[in-house]
Amino acid sequence: MDFTLKTFIFYGFALLTIGSALAVVTLRNIVHTAFALMVTLFGVAGLYVFLQADFLAATQVIVYVGGILVLILFGVMMTSGRLEMRIHIERGQLLLGAGISIALLMLLLTVIANMPVWKNLTDDGRSLEPTTEQIGTMILQEKFLLPFEVVSVLLLVALIGAALISRKEVRD
Amino acid sequence: MSLQHYLVISSILFTLGIFAVLTRKNAISILMGIELILNSCNLNFVAFSRFVEPAKNIVGRDDYLLDGQIIAIFGIVLAAAEAAVFLAIILAIYREFGSIRPDEVDTLKG
Numbered sequence: 001m002d003f004t005l006k007t008f009i010f011y012g013f014a015l016l017t018i019g020s021a022l023a024v025v026t027l028r029n030i031v032h033t034a035f036a037l038m039v040t041l042f043g044v045a046g047l048y049v050f051l052q053a054d055f056l057a058a059t060q061v062i063v064y065v066g067g068i069l070v071l072i073l074f075g076v077m078m079t080s081g082r083l084e085m086r087i088h089i090e091r092g093q094l095l096l097g098a099g100i101s102i103a104l105l106m107l108l109l110t111v112i113a114n115m116p117v118w119k120n121l122t123d124d125g126r127s128l129e130p131t132t133e134q135i136g137t138m139i140l141q142e143k144f145l146l147p148f149e150v151v152s153v154l155l156l157v158a159l160i161g162a163a164l165i166s167r168k169e170v171r172d
Numbered sequence: 173m174s175l176q177h178y179l180v181i182s183s184i185l186f187t188l189g190i191f192a193v194l195t196r197k198n199a200i201s202i203l204m205g206i207e208l209i210l211n212s213c214n215l216n217f218v219a220f221s222r223f224v225e226p227a228k229n230i231v232g233r234d235d236y237l238l239d240g241q242i243i244a245i246f247g248i249v250l251a252a253a254e255a256a257v258f259l260a261i262i263l264a265i266y267r268e269f270g271s272i273r274p275d276e277v278d279t280l281k282g
Contacts, residue, residue: 010173014181021185024204025192037204040185044211047181050173051222053241063248068207068255075200075259079266090197097194101187108183112176121175121223134238135245144242151249158253166260168267 010050017043030076034069041065055132178219185212199262199272203255210251214244 020039027033041064048057112118139148185208192205221240266272 007173010177014177017181018184018188021188021208024208025188025195030198030201033201033204037207040208041211044185044215047178047215048218051178051218053218053222053244056218056241056244059245059248063252064207064211068252071255071259072200072203072207075203075262079200079262079272080198094195097191100194101191104190105183105187108187109180112179112183118175118179118224131238131241135242138238138242139245147246151246155249155253158257162256162260165257166263 013043013046013050017047030080031073034073034076037072038065038069041069052131054130055135175219175223178215182212182215182219185209185215197273197275199258199265199274202274203258203262206258207251207255210247210254214247217241217244217247 017040020036020043023036024033024040027036041060045057045060045064048054048060138144189205189208189212192208193202196202196205217240219240221237221243262272265277269277271277
């Protein structure tokens with residue numbers, strides 16, 4: 001395998017993603033894990049760029065890093081006192097969870113390595129145009145119009161429900 | 173870069189998310205694990221739509237390469253809705269119980 005600059009950057013993004021995801025699940029301070037999650041989300045956005053999904057990479061950065069992560073940090077600040085910033089972990093549960101996770105990873109890797117249809121698929125010779133215009137056309141004019149409307153109603157319902165659940169009780 | 177590179181990365185992310193959900197004792201850390209799982213799913217959608225060609229006779233067009241990306245966009249929307257509802261429930265639980273450790277919220281336990 002030739003080791004060009006592209007593969008170098010790809011492995012850099014892969015290591016960044018996996019390493020920061022490891023930090024998300026192993027660090028003990030919850031604010032540190034939130035910032036590690038930010039690095040993970042940026043790494044996944046970089047992998048989207050390698051898959052030529054430019055619009056999706058921008059959406060990932062805007063929605064995840066700009067929206068969901070700020071929401072998570074708000075949740076941390078509003079529910080954790082100074083004493084609760086550290087996460088308690090029980091030893092038996094840690095061993096059991098690690099065992100289950102490693103078994104699951106082995107299963108997935110075995111399936112990936114032995115699936116003959118997925119071997120030798122490379123992305124040489126196929127390059128996509130910039131995807132934003134095509135995605136807009138497909139969502140707003142073609143086959144994805146109905147799912148788009150359904151998911152927008154769902155988002156509205158979820159946000160109204162969230163506001164309703166989290167407000168203080170009005171007693172009269 | 174082949175398809176299997178992306179599949180290996182996404183299965184590692186998925187496993188780490190499962191690990192976080194199983195072992196963490198803080199509801200917000202569990203939410204972070206769920207976000208890792210959703211990201212690995214989206215990465216799988218985009219990778220498969222990039223590498224695997226569907227049967228040509230389904231629609232007879234060449235824009236099928238973007239289907240997985242649109243599904244991933246819907247996945248991001250669902251993750252946003254899920255995070256909003258999750259944090260609202262966490263705030264309500266915190267007001268009620270004064271803690272967000274999942275094993276201390278056991279009112280329904282017999």
